[in-house]
Amino acid sequence: xxxxxxxxxxxxxxxxxxxxxxxxxxxxxxxxxxxxxxxxxxxxxxxxxxxxxxxxxxxxxxxxxxxxxxxxxxxxxxxxxxxxxxxxxxxxxxxxxxxxxxxxxxxxxxxxxxxxxxxxx
Amino acid sequence: xxxxxxxxxxxxxxxxxxxxxxxxxxxxxxxxxxxxxxxxxxxxxxxxxxxxxxxxxxxxxxxxxxxxxxxxxxxxxxxxxxxxxxxxxxxxxxxxxxxxxxxxxxx
Numbered sequence: 001x002x003x004x005x006x007x008x009x010x011x012x013x014x015x016x017x018x019x020x021x022x023x024x025x026x027x028x029x030x031x032x033x034x035x036x037x038x039x040x041x042x043x044x045x046x047x048x049x050x051x052x053x054x055x056x057x058x059x060x061x062x063x064x065x066x067x068x069x070x071x072x073x074x075x076x077x078x079x080x081x082x083x084x085x086x087x088x089x090x091x092x093x094x095x096x097x098x099x100x101x102x103x104x105x106x107x108x109x110x111x112x113x114x115x116x117x118x119x120x121x
Numbered sequence: 122x123x124x125x126x127x128x129x130x131x132x133x134x135x136x137x138x139x140x141x142x143x144x145x146x147x148x149x150x151x152x153x154x155x156x157x158x159x160x161x162x163x164x165x166x167x168x169x170x171x172x173x174x175x176x177x178x179x180x181x182x183x184x185x186x187x188x189x190x191x192x193x194x195x196x197x198x199x200x201x202x203x204x205x206x207x208x209x210x211x212x213x214x215x216x217x218x219x220x221x222x223x224x225x226x227x228x
Contacts, residue, residue, distance in 0.1 A: 044208075044219060044220075044221045044222055045165065045208055045210075045219035045222070046219070047215075047216055047217040047218065047219075058215055060215075060216040061122075061216060062122075062216070094164055094165075096164075099212060099217065102170050102171070103170060103171055103174060104152070104153075104171050105152070105153045105154075105155065105170055105171040105212045106153075106212040106217075107155050107167055107170050107212065108157075108165075108167065108210075109167055109176075111164035111165060111166070112164060113163070113164055114164055
């Protein structure tokens with residue numbers, strides 16, 4: 001059973017860069033796409049971007065200027081960096097497997113438990 | 122971006138009720154519509170993919186239908202474990218977008 005676990009700081013100061021890591025167990029990052037999502041009361045569920053195990057990426061246009069997603073196949077991890085954080089970036093951040101091709105569509109089939117990130121001085 | 126609009130945003134119902142949640146896309150997405158269930162403090166969980174296909178382990182009381190821009194999720198007979206939030210998600214193109222959610226509460 002594939003399991004994902006987010007790790008990183010729960011509190012970030014305004015203007016700083018958020019760094020989160022997702023560790024994958026029970027399976028390999030190789031061969032798959034991996035995504036970051038976030039969820040806030042104000043904006044609901046939001047897809048941030050994905051990375052393929054080979055390193056190719058696709059980011060949401062609304063965050064593209066501030067986002068970097070990277071992968072480390074040797075550690076079976078992938079990571080998110082989000083710069084210039086503001087209060088509007090306060091949310092629960094999830095890592096997930098996907099978009100996973102699934103019978104004609106793309107889904108997010110395994111998710112981490114989520115980690116709350118608060119932006120405050 | 123494709124906007125996904127769910128209705129209602131909240132719904133009160135009783136065990137045994139039949140409920141329907143609708144999801145409308147701002148443009149045609151074919152059948153590229155997925156549904157997720159989320160319980161408090163947990164991550165979303167894939168429920169239905171490609172409009173109408175149940176993910177493994179999902180009870181048959183759940184069903185999905187639609188095409189183009191209009192989609193529905195139906196629960197034929199609510200069980201206590203079904204009280205949760207439900208989100209639609211389009212996988213037609215990036216950026217992938219979700220509906221704002223429907224919170225299903227016990228009446």
